[in-house]
Amino acid sequence: MCEIVEIYFLPKFVLNPFIFMKLLNANQIKSADKFTLEEQKISSLQLMERAAETAVEYLISKIRNTQKFCIFCGKGNNGGDGFAIARLLYQKSYDVEVFTDLSNINFSDEAKTNFQKVKSISGIDLNDFSEVENMRFKANSIILDCIFGIGLNRKIEGKIERLIQVLNTINLKKISIDIPSGLLSDGFTPNDFTVLKADETLSFQFWKKAFFYPETGRFCGKIQILNIGISENFIASSESTEYIIDEHLIKNIYQPREDFVNKGTFGKTVMIAGSYGKIGAAVLATKAALKSGSGLTFCAAPKCGYNVLQNSAPEAMFIESGENFIEFLDLPEDGVLGIGPGLGTEADTEKVVLNLIKNQKMPMVIDADALNILSKNKDFLKYIPTNSIITPHPKEFERLFGASKNAFERTELAKRKAKELNIFIVLKGHHTQIISPEKEVFYNITGNSGMAKGGSGDALTGIITSFLSQNYSPKNAAIFGVWLHGKAGDFAAEKYSKESILPSDLIENIAEVFKDLQP
Numbered sequence: 001m002c003e004i005v006e007i008y009f010l011p012k013f014v015l016n017p018f019i020f021m022k023l024l025n026a027n028q029i030k031s032a033d034k035f036t037l038e039e040q041k042i043s044s045l046q047l048m049e050r051a052a053e054t055a056v057e058y059l060i061s062k063i064r065n066t067q068k069f070c071i072f073c074g075k076g077n078n079g080g081d082g083f084a085i086a087r088l089l090y091q092k093s094y095d096v097e098v099f100t101d102l103s104n105i106n107f108s109d110e111a112k113t114n115f116q117k118v119k120s121i122s123g124i125d126l127n128d129f130s131e132v133e134n135m136r137f138k139a140n141s142i143i144l145d146c147i148f149g150i151g152l153n154r155k156i157e158g159k160i161e162r163l164i165q166v167l168n169t170i171n172l173k174k175i176s177i178d179i180p181s182g183l184l185s186d187g188f189t190p191n192d193f194t195v196l197k198a199d200e201t202l203s204f205q206f207w208k209k210a211f212f213y214p215e216t217g218r219f220c221g222k223i224q225i226l227n228i229g230i231s232e233n234f235i236a237s238s239e240s241t242e243y244i245i246d247e248h249l250i251k252n253i254y255q256p257r258e259d260f261v262n263k264g265t266f267g268k269t270v271m272i273a274g275s276y277g278k279i280g281a282a283v284l285a286t287k288a289a290l291k292s293g294s295g296l297t298f299c300a301a302p303k304c305g306y307n308v309l310q311n312s313a314p315e316a317m318f319i320e321s322g323e324n325f326i327e328f329l330d331l332p333e334d335g336v337l338g339i340g341p342g343l344g345t346e347a348d349t350e351k352v353v354l355n356l357i358k359n360q361k362m363p364m365v366i367d368a369d370a371l372n373i374l375s376k377n378k379d380f381l382k383y384i385p386t387n388s389i390i391t392p393h394p395k396e397f398e399r400l401f402g403a404s405k406n407a408f409e410r411t412e413l414a415k416r417k418a419k420e421l422n423i424f425i426v427l428k429g430h431h432t433q434i435i436s437p438e439k440e441v442f443y444n445i446t447g448n449s450g451m452a453k454g455g456s457g458d459a460l461t462g463i464i465t466s467f468l469s470q471n472y473s474p475k476n477a478a479i480f481g482v483w484l485h486g487k488a489g490d491f492a493a494e495k496y497s498k499e500s501i502l503p504s505d506l507i508e509n510i511a512e513v514f515k516d517l518q519p
Ligand SMILES: NC(=O)C1=CN([C@@H]2O[C@H](COP(=O)(O)OP(=O)(O)OC[C@H]3O[C@@H](n4cnc5c(N)ncnc54)[C@H](O)[C@@H]3O)[C@@H](O)[C@H]2O)[C@H](O)CC1
Pocket: 029, 033, 047, 048, 051, 074, 075, 076, 077, 078, 079, 080, 081, 108, 147, 148, 149, 150, 151, 152, 153, 154, 155, 156, 157, 177, 178, 179, 204, 205, 228, 230
């Protein structure tokens, strides 16, 4: 599964902090390139050189003990990047070997120019793609995949398909330039497509939609975005309803805690959670709410959870709501509600949940068993208060709204449902998406596979409810909550490893994220 670490900036290309990361499609990216050429009065060859220089600078700064770069170049501009990268690496004294389709040299103009330059350097070996079958690669060689970029528009077949199949069997580090060859950048790549399986992807300037979905993201490895100075004016004026949640966006959302405030200023968070055997879920949600700044925090839970909750979260107030599961609710006025973690689906709990959802007017957060109860009572979906936030994982989403053929279609369905029900859908996954009633999609890039453990979602519900009670708008509460949850998980994984982190470690590390956010 892909993992996104950081954006790499050459000092000369520092992105304007007020431009949020928009997700552009391949056509828009091509228009952005063209616009940049005119605005900056440079040729497309110069832009390609800039892209290649940025990639080389990154490679040299990060990669150690590499004996050789084996660079595979296609006929389009992705191949052109590859030829330019080969030349620049060679000039920096790296051992470089280039492979291309020598039997069919109909390169794009920029690729042709860079191919000629490589050809004129006697120190660079130039081979046909077919030679890869008999090659014995030196250990510590790196394969650079510059076969196809965002110009791919159909399945790769014949000689190049064979090449990619062979490369996929070679046990060397593979780095794809811009996007793994064979992957469509803007949507689902059919299962019969042959795609290069990269360990790392160095992508120019823009995230590509394919990076965020499980079926396609699994080919990308670790993703690095290389800023190559594409026109900010173009990006700012481009139409897109999809965004990447980056630190710029978060810094715009985050409201630092002001002086002269009291506990009432930060709202009342009420977690409705827990049943016999699942009191831990209530504890995690409540602690996460406390740790993310809630002024007054309540937990409505059955009596069997009283001791555990009071011991583990003494700052929160207990509201007894049944014996072993929730049977009734007597909630404080003006509380912002988060309902679902560990509730179970007992008949009495079901009645309480449905009745609450039907009568609640203020936006609330609905998760886990509360969603399962809704999926058994779909007529109640229409009663979810406007602007509420639901946080399903893919299975819960499917139970609520039906199956989709793939994750891309699931997002389209979620957009329709968010609009129809006038709610925010937090679709949980490796890259959690927040989908607004206006059909916007915000992709999260924090978090790691160590968080795929029971209890992680309970913490998220607590965080988002806490932000909602602190007067963040529902959209900002969902975006900030999802981002902070992932970031806290990243801090925790750094300390304890992905294997060992627990949702409670994540909650402990919320503090590190807030420390980091201070202006
Ligand atoms: N993003 C940037 O700012 C920059 C990107 N650069 C690089 O340019 C490529 C995109 O280049 P393009 O020539 O448009 O596309 P490709 O290299 O992917 O090649 C397309 C080429 O191949 C044909 N084709 C498409 N699919 C197939 C197929 N399955 N089999 C055979 N042939 C196929 C298609 O018709 C075209 O002829 C981008 O990814 C970056 O790497 C710039 O260098 C700098 C700025």
